[in-house]
Amino acid sequence: MAPFLLATLFFKFHLLVLLVHGYGQANTCRSFCGNLTIDYPFTLQSGCGHQGFRDLLFCINDVLMLHISSGSYRVLDIDYAYQSLVLHDPHMSTCDSIVLGGRGNGFVVEPWRAPYINPTPDNVFMLLGCSARSPLFTGFPGKHLPCRNVSGLGCEEYYGCPAWNVIDPRSDGPVYGSGPPDCCAMQFESIKSVNLSKLDCQGYSSAYSLAPLRVSGPDEWAYGIQVKYSVQGSENFCRACEATGGSCGYDTDGNSDLCLCGSWNSSSNCDSVQSRASYKGKWPIEVALAGLSMSAIFWGNHIRLG
Incomplete structure (x- = not known):
């Protein structure tokens, strides 16, 4: 039974490694409304996109609406190019x-x-x-x-x-x-x-x-x-963020640019380990990996000793 448990543990470990490798690679802020893609600098989610476009777009029954002080308008097309x-x-x-x-x-x-x-x-x-x-x-x-x-x-x-x-x-x-x-x-x-x-x-x-x-x-x-x-000079920040697998967003408290990297946010990009300022209330994924690694070592020693 022990070899089966060890094999199962290693399978879960490698699965988690794969998940971590891909974690943050998908654009978690990209969304859709009807046949329109909602991407940076726009968003339908708080904290995503560019702060200058917050609370601007709303999806109502698959119809994308833009709301400003003069009223609401239907969005017929978004040309990101x-x-x-x-x-x-x-x-x-x-x-x-x-x-x-x-x-x-x-x-x-x-x-x-x-x-x-x-x-x-x-x-x-x-x-x-x-x-x-x-x-x-x-x-x-x-x-x-x-x-x-x-x-x-x-x-x-x-x-x-x-x-x-x-x-x-x-x-x-x-x-x-x-x-x-x-x-x-x-x-x-x-x-x-x-x-x-x-x-x-x-x-x-x-x-x-x-x-x-x-x-x-x-x-x-x-x-x-x-x-x-216009995103007023934030293009380079967003490009660097997306190049490292992040999604472009902003700090809802300070209104500064943030790179959203899955379970944590960065003030630069997802390759910047030192900038992991927020874990959104979750354990860092690396802690989970370390725990699984220790479990694997424990079970390996236990089997050899047995």
């Missing part, structure tokens, strides 16, 4: 539908989050039904309107959409004495946030360039809000 997301606002006007009444969310991020996420420079916001008192038009008497095309996208083309068939759009601006236009195209950087209440507008549409792909008209535009994200 180009560091961008495409968002959908159900109250946003498109080529087929004009939505007025100030119900659209627009786009406003919290000031602390602004360095991490903002619409791309080639995303055009076309503000609809803005009053003459709107900040878009005040302060520009006798001067050109701030409205303009962005990356070849603008209101003149947008007026050609079927949605305008029931409306006779007014495109002349205050310079011509006929009141503000029904559509004013702006780049996000020009106004810093798309807040329909503050801008005194009734609605908005958003489209982004598909360059180098050329489209024939506004009915083929990509409607949605394309957002660029």
